[in-house]
Amino acid sequence: MNKFYSLAVIFAGSILLAFAFNMLLLPHEILSGGITGIAMIFSLMTPVNAGIWLIVLNIPILVLGWMKLGKIFIFNSIYSVAVTSIAMLYIPVVKLTEDALLSSVFGGVLVGVGVGFIIRAFGSTGGFDVIGLLLTLKRDIPLGFLVFGMNSLVVFVSGFIFSWELAMYTMASIYITGLVVDRIHTRHIKLSLMVVTNKGESVKKELLENLQRGITVTDGEGAYSGNKVKVLYSVISRYELAHVRPLIKKIDPNAFVSISETMEVMGNFRRDTSYQKQPKNSVSA
Incomplete structure (x- = not known):
């Protein structure tokens, strides 16, 4: 049921994205950020629909992400991109209002709601989100900074191609989208995860x-029962929490799980690939 619920949420969020793009942003040549924004630029310069460009531009990124990131995350991202692209082919590109400012504001809100719920269902809209995650595996650069920088490049290009007034509307829309996403799901928040289980090896392997x-x-060791247990500790992002819960529950429904917000993380926040060389019961976080 959790899988079907996640897919249903991603489907609804993707349809909302397509509606916002075709009914609010594209008719005024207001772009979204990331790969979607680039697809919009290409669609405005060529007779090819933005949905087609969205698929073409995301294919190499998602293939690379499939090899480097979690398969469930990439599958959900592919599903989101496919639904958004197909919906953009059938939803007409028409103006709901002649006011470009209103379109940028409400378009940004609807895109933020759609993206926020897709993220909560452990997916993404592909494109720059996946690129940013791949880059953070190699260098300790904040994901938000990377995505904002890449989005700014789209705005800069749109200013040269179309007009700086529309570029400013685009930046306003992207900014509003970011605010709404943060209200729904703040991926930058770090969480401390502690799991006490008698199936430590299986839970560790799954995670x-x-x-x-x-x-x-x-x-x-349980103070009352005297049973030997394993205590697993890690720091995860809020972005990953929706995925972690069912993983633990699947292996050990009776595990004791404590989740608390972490104020600051120092050191390597990513997986240390040298863990395989360390003692079995001492895995560096």
Whole structure:
């Protein structure tokens, strides 16, 4: 049921994106950020629909992401891109209002709502989100900074191709989208995850296979029962929380799980690939 619910949420969010693009943003040549914005530029310069360009531009990015990021995340991202692209082929490109400012504001709000719920369902809209995640695996650069920089490039290009007035409307729309996404799901918040389980090896294996995070494993003992348990500790992003819960529940429904917000993270926040060389019960986070 969780999988079907996630797919339903991603489907609804993707349809909302397509509606906002074709009914509010594209008719006024107001662009979205990222790969979607580039697809919009190409669609305005060529007779090819933006939905087609969205698929073509995302294919190499998603293939690379499939190899480097979690398969469930990439599958959900591919599903979101496909639904958005197909919906953009059938939703007519018409103006709901002649006011470009109103279109940029409400278009930004609707895009933010759609993206926010897609992220909560452990997916993405592809494009720059995936590129940013891939880059953060190599360098310790904030994902938000990377995505904002790439989006700014789209705005800069649109200013030269169309007009700087429309470019400013685009920037306003992107800014509003970011605010709405943060209200729905703030991916920058870090969470401390502690799992106490008697199926430590299975839970550890499942998490390592599906997350780009390291895990510290220690031996524990129940004070009342005297049972030997494993204590797994990791720091994850809020972005990954929706994915972590069902993974743990699938392996050990009786596991004790504690999740708390982390004020600051120092050191390597990504998975340490040297963990395979360390002692079995000491995995660096």
